[in-house]
Amino acid sequence: MTTLIANEVTLAQLRDRFNIVRSTDSTFFSADFASNPDVTEAEKRILDRVQQNYLSQLEVRGLNEETVKMVVVSPLLDHAGFYRFPFTIDSEVSIEIQEIDQGAVLTERIDTLVVRNQLWILVVESKRTRFSVQAAIPQALSYLLAKPQPEKPGYALMTNGGEFLFVKLVNWETPTYGFSKTFSLLNSGNDLYQVLAILKQITSATH
Numbered sequence: 426m427t428t429l430i431a432n433e434v435t436l437a438q439l440r441d442r443f444n445i446v447r448s449t450d451s452t453f454f455s456a457d458f459a460s461n462p463d464v465t466e467a468e469k470r471i472l473d474r475v476q477q478n479y480l481s482q483l484e485v486r487g488l489n490e491e492t493v494k495m496v497v498v499s500p501l502l503d504h505a506g507f508y509r510f511p512f513t514i515d516s517e518v519s520i521e522i523q524e525i526d527q528g529a530v531l532t533e534r535i536d537t538l539v540v541r542n543q544l545w546i547l548v549v550e551s552k553r554t555r556f557s558v559q560a561a562i563p564q565a566l567s568y569l570l571a572k573p574q575p576e577k578p579g580y581a582l583m584t585n586g587g588e589f590l591f592v593k594l595v596n597w598e599t600p601t602y603g604f605s606k607t608f609s610l611l612n613s614g615n616d617l618y619q620v621l622a623i624l625k626q627i628t629s630a631t632h
Contacts (some may be wrong), residue, residue, distance in 0.1 A: 455604035462625035472617040493586035503625035569594035
């Protein structure tokens with residue numbers, strides 16, 4: 426069996442070696458969610474503060490992955506219930522991604538948290554806007570392909586603190602994946618309400 430390094434793999438390699446395909450079904454990502462958990466008014470107030478904290482930090486400097494986890498990711502996981510039994514949080518080793526820009530090598534990091542092996546949180550350090558959440562897609566799919574209990578759907582959340590994108594993978598005869606919409610803290614209102622609602626749905630689906 427060929428071993429692929431997650432931070433070096435491309436979507437084309439995953440397609441060629443594992444026959445992975447993207448679903449064209451608009452309901453593919455949400456099909457497992459039987460309900461739409463409410464985000465309470467108290468949680469909305471907390472998420473409004475999280476959004477303001479992020480935007481305040483963004484005005485001063487780019488956020489590294491540790492700041493993103495502290496300011497944005499940790500409150501989301503807390504209120505989604507991922508810090509309580511039966512879930513556990515493990516921190517994986519960070520990996521680097523690089524891009525050549527006019528002869529200069531730009532290096533950023535992807536830090537990974539694993540929640541009970543069914544949900545992966547990939548945090549992209551984004552000092553430069555060119556490193557969007559999409560930079561983590563091949564790595565997220567690589568992890569989901571190798572997850573325990575392949576018969577169950579797996580989920581990953583990719584974020585750079587300001588953008589959020591979920592991906593779901595099902596290991597059918599042909600491994601199939603699909604995305605949520607992309608949520609952004611720069612949109613009007615607060616997209617964190619929807620992000621938390623999806624995390625709550627995943628909490629229920631993976632119990």
